[in-house]
Amino acid sequence: MPRATEPTSVHDSLVLEPRDVRFDWSRLPLHWIPDEPMATHTINVLHLLLPEGERWFVRLFKEALPMITDEQLREEVLGFIGQEAIHAEAHQEVLEHLLAQGLDPRPYVRQTSWLFQRVLGDKPNLTPAQRREHIIERVASVAAVEHFTAFLGDWALNSPGLDRAKADPTMLDLLRWHGAEEVEHRSVAYDLMVHLDPGYLRRVRGMAVAGPLLVHLWVRGVRFLLAADPTLEGRVKPTWREAQLIGRRGLLPQPGRMARSAARYFRPGYHPTQEGSSSQALSYLATSPAARAATTTSH
């Protein structure tokens, strides 16, 4: 992806709206990065986590809506909710395609559902004050996760390695459309958290809980998919060393970069607009086949 001429120009106050994208998965090969099962499945973990995860974002942010007193932030949160709802459905379709190809994702998805509905969902018997705190605390976790999704989105928009490896163009469009919307709305969860609680401790706790959990879920997901892939018969074992080598070839984000990015989240003056480029994200969305298909049907 060519960077727009002035990558640092920050677009403030973007109007966020969901895009009615469509993808056709009928021709997606199981290893959609040819001969790269580990890279393929590392990215495939997205499809295991996101449908349930993003539906959880939607439920949680709907619960937080009545606590918002600023009209512009409220509109941004509504745009965020709509975008996340569409992301969840788009990844769900891939999940169904995996099953059709003989890779049964259901044991992992069963756990993801439990995690986002039972473990991270609403709890009975909380006092009103605890319930309010529980909402803000989970918004802080989403803000931390959104730091990663913006990092990954920025990576997806700047990953010529995937094009060189002849990755499936429809999957690349899914990743870059989704990544671009993550970059586009990267401030919303953070701004909502600060609106509800500007305290530094809240931000730190959000990352301290969500960061390690996300990494652990990812590692479990890669192991699971490589074991469940019927064509591999358990031959490929994931290691950090291997992830690093694949990262150097440009097929995955490099783990070290991701760790450094997470560290920046703790800087006192941090704001999500300091990472990634809205210009580049919006440029991609104007070319994305799926997003462009959406535009022709909405008018």
Added chain:
Amino acid sequence: MDLTTPPPDLYGRPGPDPFMRRVTAFGDWYPKVMGRPLLRRRPGLPAPRPTPPLQLAVSGHRLIATDVVELRLAAPSGGPLPAWQPGARLLLTLPSGRERHYSLCGDPADPAGADTYRIAVRRIADGGGGSREIHDDLHVGARLTARRPRNGFAFCGEPAVLLLAGGIGITPLLPMAREAQRRGLDWHLIHAGRSADSMPFGDELRALDPKRVTFLTGVPSAADLLARAPKGAAVYCCGPAPMLAVVQSAFDASPARALHFERFGAAPILGGRPFAVQLGADGPRLEVPAERSALDVLREARPELPYSCHQGFCGTCRVQLRSGTPEHRDRRLTEEERAAGALLPCVSRAPEGETLVLDL
């Protein structure tokens, strides 16, 4: 889903998954300790406050083309206004209470203009009255309020850019042309309008670079609009819906690669009939006129109701139906969900005279 039995092990080993057991215990304990010191919003911290609206006064009002007024708005006591970028729009609340969006057409990079917003408004004789109010009733010194500028049509500064304006759609594209000229991009602007005297900003555009600007009168064809697109260009289009439709349908065959335009949310309601919605079994009954959506009407009674796409595809506004026969017009809900009473009020309606009782 079963939310009482922890999920089994990932690899089919007997017993519940140990990791799931641990996070479940953590998830049950954590919300209960919330609210203790350091695990709560600091008491005494002021409540989050809404951003106040901008107070503006009309500082200029002049006719710049047939039926087009340029309005200049400034803070009543002077001073800089919030910054904006090409493509941004302002939501004005007129003295009558009408709310209207207008694209800013000034120069955001010009420090001398930082204390003024410029908009251009075409008189729409048979519209909702907002443009007539601006043309006829707003005079220099009149006060009005606005929300801070927001941008749904951001200019990304691609190396080759084609700007397509239809009529008053020139307003967001004028700042983009200035920005493109300043950055030295390969840009071209085509402004199509009914007649030369109805098209504003001709002189300002020609002053930028006369070779990069084309003026057309009449209804432009796809070839008129896209034939000049440089290979790989990004097209920014703002104009009436038929013009955008022409550009979209011819786009894939053109040398251009990216298409930017402003989204307008709700599409016009086709073949709608008046019906009613009722908030709960004993709640108030609200009439939904033929030209409005049920969501619009519901939001007046319940402003906190969530919604997002206005087009029946994202599912955010989903409500539960208690009784009544709906006409589903969304493309999101499955047959099972509909049978279970789910409804998207942003697009779905009911036959004339029907009352939909909702769980609200």
